[in-house]
Amino acid sequence: MRLFTGFILFSVLGITTVCSAEEVDLSVVSRIKDQAFNHSQVMDYVHYLADENGPRLAASPSYQRAAQWAVEALRKDGIESARLEEFGDFGRSWSWSGISVQMIEPQVTSLNAVPLAWSPGTEGTVTAPVVYAPLWEDPKDPAQSNLVLLAERIEAYKKQYAGKLGGKIVLLTGKRPFELPSKPETQRWSEDDLVEMMSARDPQTTDLYEWPLLKMPVDTEERWKLYEVIPYEIQNDYSEREEKLVNRLIEFLNKEQVAAVMMTNTEGNGGVIFATSFGSYLASAPIPPTAVQLMPEHYNRLVRLIQHEVPVSLRFNVDATFPDLNAQGMNVIADLPGTSKRREVVMMGAHLDSWHSGTGATDNAAGVAVVMEAMRILKALDLKLDRTVRLGLWDGEEAGHLGSRAYVKEHLGNPRSMELKPEHETFSVYLNIDTGSGRTRGVLTQGNDMAKPIFLDLMQPFEEHGISVAVPRNDWGTDHQAFDAVGLPSFDLLQDQLDYWSHTHHSNIDTVDHIVPQDLMVSAAFMASLVYHAAMRDELMPREPLPQPLPAPQALPEILQD
Numbered sequence: 285m286r287l288f289t290g291f292i293l294f295s296v297l298g299i300t301t302v303c304s305a306e307e308v309d310l311s312v313v314s315r316i317k318d319q320a321f322n323h324s325q326v327m328d329y330v331h332y333l334a335d336e337n338g339p340r341l342a343a344s345p346s347y348q349r350a351a352q353w354a355v356e357a358l359r360k361d362g363i364e365s366a367r368l369e370e371f372g373d374f375g376r377s378w379s380w381s382g383i384s385v386q387m388i389e390p391q392v393t394s395l396n397a398v399p400l401a402w403s404p405g406t407e408g409t410v411t412a413p414v415v416y417a418p419l420w421e422d423p424k425d426p427a428q429s430n431l432v433l434l435a436e437r438i439e440a441y442k443k444q445y446a447g448k449l450g451g452k453i454v455l456l457t458g459k460r461p462f463e464l465p466s467k468p469e470t471q472r473w474s475e476d477d478l479v480e481m482m483s484a485r486d487p488q489t490t491d492l493y494e495w496p497l498l499k500m501p502v503d504t505e506e507r508w509k510l511y512e513v514i515p516y517e518i519q520n521d522y523s524e525r526e527e528k529l530v531n532r533l534i535e536f537l538n539k540e541q542v543a544a545v546m547m548t549n550t551e552g553n554g555g556v557i558f559a560t561s562f563g564s565y566l567a568s569a570p571i572p573p574t575a576v577q578l579m580p581e582h583y584n585r586l587v588r589l590i591q592h593e594v595p596v597s598l599r600f601n602v603d604a605t606f607p608d609l610n611a612q613g614m615n616v617i618a619d620l621p622g623t624s625k626r627r628e629v630v631m632m633g634a635h636l637d638s639w640h641s642g643t644g645a646t647d648n649a650a651g652v653a654v655v656m657e658a659m660r661i662l663k664a665l666d667l668k669l670d671r672t673v674r675l676g677l678w679d680g681e682e683a684g685h686l687g688s689r690a691y692v693k694e695h696l697g698n699p700r701s702m703e704l705k706p707e708h709e710t711f712s713v714y715l716n717i718d719t720g721s722g723r724t725r726g727v728l729t730q731g732n733d734m735a736k737p738i739f740l741d742l743m744q745p746f747e748e749h750g751i752s753v754a755v756p757r758n759d760w761g762t763d764h765q766a767f768d769a770v771g772l773p774s775f776d777l778l779q780d781q782l783d784y785w786s787h788t789h790h791s792n793i794d795t796v797d798h799i800v801p802q803d804l805m806v807s808a809a810f811m812a813s814l815v816y817h818a819a820m821r822d823e824l825m826p827r828e829p830l831p832q833p834l835p836a837p838q839a840l841p842e843i844l845q846d
């Protein structure tokens with residue numbers, strides 16, 4: 285049965301436009317829901333990805349195991365085309381297997397800690413005094429997201445501490461401020477939240493960005509607004525420049541021969557360690573000293589003791605290695621071949637890599653499980669597809685969207701020069717999921733006015749599951765941006781936050797316990813329906829005008845030049 289939601293007639297200045305509604309095949313939707321709700325395998329995928337194969341740091345041996353597992357699981361589901369697609373040099377792979385950090389002076393106690401990625405382990409147990417030498421006294425100092433001020437601060441830091449840090453454990457971040465939590469730690473979007481999101485942001489009246497970009501707002505909301513409008517390649521360029529500045533600090537710490545650096549995080553409400561990296565995976569970058577992230581409460585105690593001039597020393601041991609100094613990046617790709625429009629591609633994806641302190645359950649085994657389940661459902665129902673449906677599980681998202689960017693460059697086009705590949709012409713749409721386990725509530729339309737009514741029609745059979753909004757905003761910070769950057773329709777699903785930002789995102793408690801299975805089941809059904817209908821509609825997904833090639837960047841201030 286097909287559902288027609290009618291015709292909408294607009295009459296503007298005497299011109300009448302007919303917007304025919306999207307055709308929704310309710311018999312297929314109903315079969316998809318039956319597979320997703322009564323024969324679900326989504327939590328089996330989560331189990332293998334997180335409990336058995338997690339964490340999955342980009343290019344690490346456990347990532348490679350998970351990628352291999354995903355290929356085999358897809359083939360077992362009958363998707364024979366599942367394969368690994370290497371995309372070139374990643375750099376140093378890294379993995380860790382143990383850590384212990386003990387305060388031995390002034391009291392003996394153990395401290396909760398996680399090593400920071402791409403920093404080396406210790407050779408055995410090390411005992412050393414602790415010195416408080418923060419790069420920024422205020423961990424939210426706005427100057428740290430201004431590249432010139434950051435470069436100046438690193439130069440001043442070198443002068444301030446030269447000859448003073450040798451053999452010591454350096455506490456490198458400021459004391460983490462604590463406030464009693466004022467917001468619920470787990471939340472779903474309320475009706476009011478969704479209504480607010482459905483209004484577009486006001487147009488900007490001033491030039492928003494420079495190229496190269498030299499500073500970012502510190503306030504998260506302001507930063508999000510900026511990320512929504514600056515070209516993706518400019519964002520990536522900013523991150524790369526910031527990383528290069530951190531390498532200057534690392535070279536100094538290495539010259540000083542520090543025993544280790546220890547830090548803490550400002551995310552969450554305490555008790556949880558959020559940990560990413562210190563130093564780069566790039567083979568050309570300096571290897572940093574051993575770097576450890578401590579639980580904020582334990583870190584702050586060390587700082588208070590030192591501020592009271594009480595000598596502090598720690599004993600620590602980190603088991604971490606670089607198994608491969610020249611690891612290859614590796615995506616997982618799988619196809620359900622189309623028939624009459626076989627060359628045209630509808631794609632969905634999620635990143636397979638994770639950070640390393642938890643098991644990468646909500647970030648992003650959840651998303652991977654949703655898209656693998658959507659593939660399984662389409663295959664199990666043996667639906668005839670006009671277009672080819674393709675799955676992409678990306679490597680290196682957390683390291684800068686490396687897998688999806690490499691895929692786009694190889695198959696679709698170059699976002700800087702806008703030189704396009706033939707596959708660009710026959711590519712319909714990319715759909716992404718990457719905000720934890722929370723239920724899908726809608727789609728962010730990335731400013732594509734033509735896509736909005738299509739999504740609204742496709743959401744109708746899922747309204748009873750809470751999926752109802754087409755949010756006219758750009759989402760950022762994940763893999764759909766790579767496709768968006770070359771002018772292709774690409775969208776991220778809007779999901780309930782749950783405790784993603786307060787607890788699990790990049791943290792040591794990103795575990796399966798924080799997954800809501802029913803939410804994944806609904807998201808998988810919706811994703812399967814979206815890609816099915818995108819594969820069957822008459823036309824490719826409507827596109828916005830192509831972005832212009834990026835102009836040559838302005839010269840960098842002298843202090844930022846390499």
Ligand SMILES: [Zn+2]
Pocket residue numbers: 635647648681718719
């Ligand atoms: Zn993620």
